[in-house]
Amino acid sequence: MARTILMLGTRKGAFLLESDADRRDWKLRGPYCEGWPVYHVVRDAVTGAIYAAAASEWHGSAVWRTTDLGETWTHSSEGLAYDESSDKKMSKVSTLAARNGRVLVGVEMPGIFTSTNGGDTFSLLSTLEGQPGSEMWDDPESQPPGHLGISGFILDDEDDARFWAVVQGIGMFETADGGSSWTPRNRGLRADWPREHEEVGFCVHKPVRSLADPQRMYQQNHVGMHRSDDGGHSWTEITEGLPTEFGFAAAAHPHDRETFYVIPLDPQHSRTMPDGHASVWRTRDAGSSWQRLDNGLPKSEAYVGVLRQGMVADTYDTPGVYFGTSTGQVFASNDEGDSWNEIANYLPPISSVDVAIID
Amino acid sequence: MADLHLPTTLLPLFAGLPRRLDVDAATVGEAIDKLNEQWPGLRDRLCEPGPLLRPHINVYVDRTRGDLSSPLDDRSRVDVIAAISGG
Numbered sequence: 001m002a003r004t005i006l007m008l009g010t011r012k013g014a015f016l017l018e019s020d021a022d023r024r025d026w027k028l029r030g031p032y033c034e035g036w037p038v039y040h041v042v043r044d045a046v047t048g049a050i051y052a053a054a055a056s057e058w059h060g061s062a063v064w065r066t067t068d069l070g071e072t073w074t075h076s077s078e079g080l081a082y083d084e085s086s087d088k089k090m091s092k093v094s095t096l097a098a099r100n101g102r103v104l105v106g107v108e109m110p111g112i113f114t115s116t117n118g119g120d121t122f123s124l125l126s127t128l129e130g131q132p133g134s135e136m137w138d139d140p141e142s143q144p145p146g147h148l149g150i151s152g153f154i155l156d157d158e159d160d161a162r163f164w165a166v167v168q169g170i171g172m173f174e175t176a177d178g179g180s181s182w183t184p185r186n187r188g189l190r191a192d193w194p195r196e197h198e199e200v201g202f203c204v205h206k207p208v209r210s211l212a213d214p215q216r217m218y219q220q221n222h223v224g225m226h227r228s229d230d231g232g233h234s235w236t237e238i239t240e241g242l243p244t245e246f247g248f249a250a251a252a253h254p255h256d257r258e259t260f261y262v263i264p265l266d267p268q269h270s271r272t273m274p275d276g277h278a279s280v281w282r283t284r285d286a287g288s289s290w291q292r293l294d295n296g297l298p299k300s301e302a303y304v305g306v307l308r309q310g311m312v313a314d315t316y317d318t319p320g321v322y323f324g325t326s327t328g329q330v331f332a333s334n335d336e337g338d339s340w341n342e343i344a345n346y347l348p349p350i351s352s353v354d355v356a357i358i359d
Numbered sequence: 360m361a362d363l364h365l366p367t368t369l370l371p372l373f374a375g376l377p378r379r380l381d382v383d384a385a386t387v388g389e390a391i392d393k394l395n396e397q398w399p400g401l402r403d404r405l406c407e408p409g410p411l412l413r414p415h416i417n418v419y420v421d422r423t424r425g426d427l428s429s430p431l432d433d434r435s436r437v438d439v440i441a442a443i444s445g446g
Contacts (some may be wrong), residue, residue: 034371058368058415058441059404075372077403085409 003358004314005029005069006332007050007343008324009038011157012348014052016070019343022356023320023334026343032073033072038164039148040309040352043199044098048358049118051103055092063105069358077106079122080105080113087137088127090109095309097153097205100162106150110167112179124177132197133170139179144203151308154209154217162234171202172219188235190223206250206308208234211315212258218287220250220262220308227260227287240288243274253336254319258286261293261313261321261337263306272326278302278322282337296329296340304329308353316357324350361431363390366416366441369405373398387418387437388427405439415442 006017006026013031016118036054043050052064054075062077082088088109095106103115114125125347128134135143143149152166160179171186184199195201210216216227223246224239239245246267253259262281267269270341273279278297281290305326314320321333326346333340360381374438376398384390395402405416412418412426416438419431419438429436 034368056368056404058366058406058413059372060413062403076400078400081408084410087407126374 004320005043005356006322006330006359007041007043007352007354007356008326008330008344008347008349008350009041009309009349009352010090010324011037013066014038014041014054014083017344017345021316023219023314023316023332024341026332026345027249029070029134031071031348032066033075036062036064037260038064039092039094040096042096042098043075043102044100044118044295045356046100046143047097047098047118051096051098051119053093053096053105057310061090061093061107063096063103063115063119063122068232076120076122078120081123082111082124083108083358091147092149094148095150095152097155097163099155099157099325100160104153104155104163104165106148106153107357108143108149108163108168110134110149110170112150112160112165114179123190126175126182128165128167128182129171129174130185131182131200132215133167133200137167137170141319142169152204152206154207156214166204171200172204172232187233187236188237189221190237192223207249207258208252209248210252210257210260211254216252216257216286218250218252218260220247222246224270225262225287229243235254236287236345238283241290242281243279245307246271248308249306249323250308251311251313251321254313254315255317258336259336260283263311265325270303272303274307276301278331279335280321280333280340281341293333293337293340295338296342307351309354310350312353314353314357322353322355322356324353326350346359360431361390361435361437363394363437363439365439368441369401369439372404373401376401382437384431386427386431387420387425387429390431390437391427416440417442 002021008015013035015030035057035256055061062075068351097104107114111127151168151346157161173182207219244264311323329343373421
């Protein structure tokens with residue numbers, strides 16, 4: 001029977017939650033990575049290796065790796081630093097993507113490092129030098145809170161040379177040549193603030209790509225939900241019907257290009273679920289209408305937040321959806337979000353949730 | 360041989376790394392380099408590019424605050440401290 005593995009990044013290490021294909025009973029393992037703050041945990045679906053981006057206050061940033069589902073871990077930061085002659089300095093590793101032995105590491109100050117040997121060593125791939133906005137995005141005074149630098153990736157399963165990277169507070173960029181050249185992909189997005197450049201200045205929180213249709217993308221933005229039907233070349237806002245325009249997390253249904261999940265949050269200081277009513281919202285018609293999903297979630301006094309890497313969907317025929325909160329709960333649905341169960345609690349603040357099915 | 364004492368947070372990161380060990384080195388930086396030869400990657404856990412000691416890593420040589428250039432002799436005691444940090 002298939003194993004279902006949830007990978008959690010938390011402020012105090014990485015954890016794994018394991019179940020079977022039914023996804024009803026879960027067993028927690030961890031903490032891993034010596035309790036370092038872990039920003040993102042992902043799995044390379046081809047090699048099976050799990051990677052964790054971690055940044056210790058004492059010992060700096062590193063990428064941890066396990067190839068035996070958490071039994072043993074190693075870490076490396078060899079090459080994971082800007083050159084000593086550079087004006088750039090790395091404060092943290094923020095985000096990861098991994099496929100077929102290649103690991104992409106997004107860091108602050110904004111830059112992308114890569115490993116082509118499964119995380120043994122790293123080298124600088126790109127700082128997106130020359131892109132609009134790059135003249136100021138190294139300055140912490142110009143950065144959004146969190147100082148993530150590169151805050152997200154989308155890979156192309158068919159073409160390793162093509163991927164998308166998000167610069168926090170600036171926007172999304174696409175490369176088709178492995179990071180040598182880049183194109184801003186933010187046309188049609190909304191910004192409620194003055195911008196110095198036509199093509200950037202957008203606060204892209206979480207873009208996701210449909211597995212059912214590679215041209216279909218969704219994104220939770222600082223201001224609004226948006227959809228693209230042309231691989232990110234243009235965007236259309238689909239916020240109407242949601243309780244707020246703000247949120248971080250987003251997930252796409254693996255089999256239906258029209259179905260997508262978001263967790264709207266209070267856009268003011270609290271950035272928790274509105275009115276303390278925990279809810280995931282789902283569209284089944286590409287954003288024309290939205291449905292509140294709260295069966296099994298706390299409907300009052302649940303002032304919880306979910307960060308940008310904090311929600312994911314699995315790829316079973318009837319997909320599961322999962323999210324982890326800033327107050328250490330993990331909620332799971334094994335029926336596309338129709339019902340939910342709390343499967344872990346009392347964890348450290350959760351920064352990321354990813355899922356893998358292992359046959 | 361300098362008498363080197365390492366922070367406990369470092370030990371689980373490198374198989375076989377002891378809390379205390381003797382190192383034949385002329386400076387703190389050279390001592391860390393020698394440890395890095397035996398436990399590759401250890402330098403990165405104590406130093407950032409420059410090289411400089413990481414902001415929350417403090418070194419004391421015979422109870423006096425030092426840095427990577429601090430000289431060592433055969434009787435030096437070196438304490439590498441993970442300073443109070445985090446929460």
